[in-house]
Amino acid sequence: MRCFLKEEKKYNKISADTDVFFRKNKGFTLIELLVVIAIIGMLSSVVLVSLSSARSKSRDAGRIASAKQLQTALELYYSENGHYPISTGGCGSTVPNTAWCNSVQSLSGGHWIHDNGVSSVLDPFLSAEPIDPKQGSSPNFLPLNGGTFYYFSSGYGGSGKWYMIIFGLENSHAIENIDGARSCPYTGYPDGRLFNYGNGTNNIVTLGAGCNY
Secondary structure, three states, X not given: OHHHHHHHHHHHHHHHHHHHHHHHOOOOXXXXXXXXXXXXXXHHHHHHHHHHHHHHHHHHHHHHHHHHHHHHHHHHXXXXXXXXXXXXXXXXXXXXXXXXXXXXXXXXXXXXXXXXXXXXXXXXXXXXXXXXXXXXXXXXXXXXXXXXXXXXXXXXXOOOOOEEEEEEOOOOOOHHHHHOOOEOOEOOEOOOOOOOOOOOOOOEEEEEEOOOO
16 A cells, blocks of 8 residues: 555656646747747848848859950951951941940850851850840840940040940959959059049940050
8 A cells, every 4th residue: 555655656757747848938928029030030031131242242253254255266266367356337236326345235156256247256266155144035235233344446546546344343352463463553553443434333344455545
């Protein structure tokens, strides 16, 4: 009988302890759940912002690399022909005006830079001219945050003796000082960020040869 009572007391104590455990651990309160959800939301926002920044920097790196390849092709063209492609002969574009070539309206078969109306002149040196990763169906001018590449070579110091390539970046980047690309310099801004269309802060870059102020 004593053994039975002892076992019963032991059982009752276990049951009581179990009840206390489940009462203490019955789940989150509404406030606790809201706090957790808020924390998850903030962390998600931080991750998305970081991911967006990484993607925009990756697009900028692609733009710069493509522009450098285009400059190399233009120098090879100049070496063989004695002039750079002259844009005023007809690129089929209207933006910013008909004297320019742009990567949207002038695009045909992967090429959009023309020489006096003749297309695909850079084909022996470059399989395709650069297309902006955010390019749409209409030219973006000014190319704030990218969207379109532009090419111009006419007049001034002699048609075909100089050129400029204009494109936009999504982040501030001193191209010439870091990447060795040939830019159109302006006093205080040797990297092409303050030449004609760039104001030094809008991330519009002008690369080229024979262009300077």
